[in-house]
Amino acid sequence: MTFVTITFFIFLLAAFFCYFVTKKPYRWMVLLGFSVLFYLFAGYEKLLFVLIAALIAYLVGKYATKRNLIFGIIGVVGLLFYAKAGEAIYLALSLKGSVIVPLGISYYSFSVIGYMLDVYYKKTKPEENFFHFLLYMIYFPQILEGPIPRYKSLMPKLLKGEDFSYERVCFGLQRMVWGYFKKLVIADRIAIYTGEIFGNYKSYSGIYYFTAILLSSLQLYADFSGCMDIALGVSECFGITLDENFKRPFFSKTAAEFWRRWHITLGTFFKDYVYMHIAISPKLLKLSKTAKEKISKEFGKSLITVIPLSVVWILTGLWHGTGADYILWGCYWGVIIIISSVFGKKLKALPKVLSIDTSSKAYQRAQMIRTFFIFSGARLLTAPGDLGVSWYLLKRMFLPWHLSEYFSGGALVNDMTLVDVAILFISIMILYVVSSLQEKGIKIREKIASYSILLRWVFYYGLIFATLVFGIYGPGFKSSDFVYIQF
Amino acid sequence: MEEEILELLSDEFPEVDFTSSDELVDDGILDSLTITGIIATLSMEYDIEIPYEEIVEENFNSIQGLASMVQRLMEE
Numbered sequence: 001m002t003f004v005t006i007t008f009f010i011f012l013l014a015a016f017f018c019y020f021v022t023k024k025p026y027r028w029m030v031l032l033g034f035s036v037l038f039y040l041f042a043g044y045e046k047l048l049f050v051l052i053a054a055l056i057a058y059l060v061g062k063y064a065t066k067r068n069l070i071f072g073i074i075g076v077v078g079l080l081f082y083a084k085a086g087e088a089i090y091l092a093l094s095l096k097g098s099v100i101v102p103l104g105i106s107y108y109s110f111s112v113i114g115y116m117l118d119v120y121y122k123k124t125k126p127e128e129n130f131f132h133f134l135l136y137m138i139y140f141p142q143i144l145e146g147p148i149p150r151y152k153s154l155m156p157k158l159l160k161g162e163d164f165s166y167e168r169v170c171f172g173l174q175r176m177v178w179g180y181f182k183k184l185v186i187a188d189r190i191a192i193y194t195g196e197i198f199g200n201y202k203s204y205s206g207i208y209y210f211t212a213i214l215l216s217s218l219q220l221y222a223d224f225s226g227c228m229d230i231a232l233g234v235s236e237c238f239g240i241t242l243d244e245n246f247k248r249p250f251f252s253k254t255a256a257e258f259w260r261r262w263h264i265t266l267g268t269f270f271k272d273y274v275y276m277h278i279a280i281s282p283k284l285l286k287l288s289k290t291a292k293e294k295i296s297k298e299f300g301k302s303l304i305t306v307i308p309l310s311v312v313w314i315l316t317g318l319w320h321g322t323g324a325d326y327i328l329w330g331c332y333w334g335v336i337i338i339i340s341s342v343f344g345k346k347l348k349a350l351p352k353v354l355s356i357d358t359s360s361k362a363y364q365r366a367q368m369i370r371t372f373f374i375f376s377g378a379r380l381l382t383a384p385g386d387l388g389v390s391w392y393l394l395k396r397m398f399l400p401w402h403l404s405e406y407f408s409g410g411a412l413v414n415d416m417t418l419v420d421v422a423i424l425f426i427s428i429m430i431l432y433v434v435s436s437l438q439e440k441g442i443k444i445r446e447k448i449a450s451y452s453i454l455l456r457w458v459f460y461y462g463l464i465f466a467t468l469v470f471g472i473y474g475p476g477f478k479s480s481d482f483v484y485i486q487f
Numbered sequence: 488m489e490e491e492i493l494e495l496l497s498d499e500f501p502e503v504d505f506t507s508s509d510e511l512v513d514d515g516i517l518d519s520l521t522i523t524g525i526i527a528t529l530s531m532e533y534d535i536e537i538p539y540e541e542i543v544e545e546n547f548n549s550i551q552g553l554a555s556m557v558q559r560l561m562e563e
Contacts, residue, residue, distance in 0.1 A: 121539050121540045122540060123540070123543075271519050275519060275523075276519065276522075276523065276539065276542060277539060279523035279526070279527075280523060280526045280527075280530075280537060280538075280539065280542070282530075282536055285526075285527050285530050285531065288527060288531075289531050301524070301527075304523055304524065304527050305520060305523070308523070341520060345502075
């Protein structure tokens with residue numbers, strides 16, 4: 001069951017009703033019951049994996065010795081590795097049977113690893129109640145694609161049982177509708193184009209590839225951030241605020257800033273639990289000191305950055321997938337982030353040398369466009385689904401573009417119509433305007449709530465109407481799956 | 488100790504004004520790269536090990552916090 005099915009709406013209504021008719025101290029049980037039910041829709045055998053991981057982490061929390069922590073992390077990572085690489089191993093060893101891939105395993109595995117480390121390092125107290133812990137792990141709004149929670153922050157909210165608030169429910173529903181708009185109207189409409197180009201790439205070349213790659217960047221953003229809006233909106237209705245996973249990443253001026261605004265909870269996980277541990281390890285500090293003395297001060301300093309960042313980006317690539325495309329994708333980002341970290345000061349001085357006004361809006365827009373192209377370069381590695389295809393596209397991307405043919409109807413592939421192009425263009429403009437206003441610090445939902453009732457409902461109904469009418473649906477009103485579910 | 492650490496860190500990280508806030512982490516003045524740089528600098532200068540448990544906001548939010556952490560770790 002994904003967020004874009006009729007079953008989910010019925011499920012959500014039932015959960016909502018049961019939650020608020022139950023007395024406060026027992027509301028967490030309603031959430032746990034519905035979270036287990038949500039998970040059972042994916043298959044009971046998958047729930048077994050979750051229970052094993054929960055039990056491991058719960059016991060490590062209770063008996064947090066170094067040995068137990070190591071065994072706990074190996075156990076959870078082992079299950080994750082089985083889910084991620086199992087199919088490839090089965091194929092390589094010609095084994096029969098199929099690999100069970102538990103729903104949301106990449107997300108809940110990281111949330112429990114974070115919990116075990118936090119308990120071990122005394123940054124949080126261990127959970128006494130196993131069922132509380134299970135709820136933290138499989139709370140249904142966040143199980144599909146995150147955000148990856150922190151135990152210390154989420155657990156008290158899950159147990160609190162907030163009172164019903166009309167305003168909060170309205171805000172939550174608005175955010176959900178906004179998420180559906182991004183997913184159904186923008187992401188799934190772009191998918192018609194990108195699916196055709198990447199699926200039948202040999203029939204196209206030049207500008208078709210170029211636009212497909214750029215559009216696939218927007219598609220991924222609309223898809224993933226749309227799912228997050230739905231997840232955070234659903235949770236907000238229950239009075240439980242989840243961590244934000246996106247902060248308008250395409251307004252970033254550098255690659256490093258981009259990763260502070262894109263998939264934020266994954267980035268902070270790697271920063272806190274991998275980067276920091278390696279960067280402050282006595283062995284690395286000793287190596288850095290020796291390098292400072294024997295080679296140069298700058299080189300010694302840079303080791304503290306380069307080594308942990310290299311590990312982080314290889315792991316980030318592996319988290320997304322164990323194929324060569326994602327490993328290369330991790331290396332691509334790692335090299336860019338390392339270069340900007342190590343040579344950041346020198347690179348910053350370059351505009352001064354060239355007498356460029358870095359405070360001008362034109363320069364800042366150029367920086368944002370550059371970041372978007374860097375991101376799209378990474379999409380070229382993974383969006384086609386095969387590195388061979390990526391290489392094929394890259395080689396032919398800059399062949400003659402035949403713009404007159406493209407703009408006189410050639411761009412309309414796979415039954416796309418001019419109406420589709422117009423809807424897509426207007427929708428992306430709406431997304432841009434809303435994001436720009438948020439970037440200026442304007443809180444859109446509060447702003448709309450301050451308008452007269454007539455104007456308010458024009459906005460609300462307009463968005464609902466646009467999503468229902470212009471959304472892309474398959475048979476039975478079912479949309480395509482969210483992209484990040486596969487991770 | 489505080490003045491000594493302020494001078495040391497100001498030399499090492501001239502782009503950071505350590506006196507501008509007493510919530511350096513919470514205000515976003517120190518990012519993770521700078522924090523690890525500070526840890527490396529202090530570890531080498533005072534020959535101490537700064538364990539992961541010590542990386543909390545209260546220790547890094549101000550020069551006073553850093554100085555008291557270094558003092559404590561030197562005495563341990």
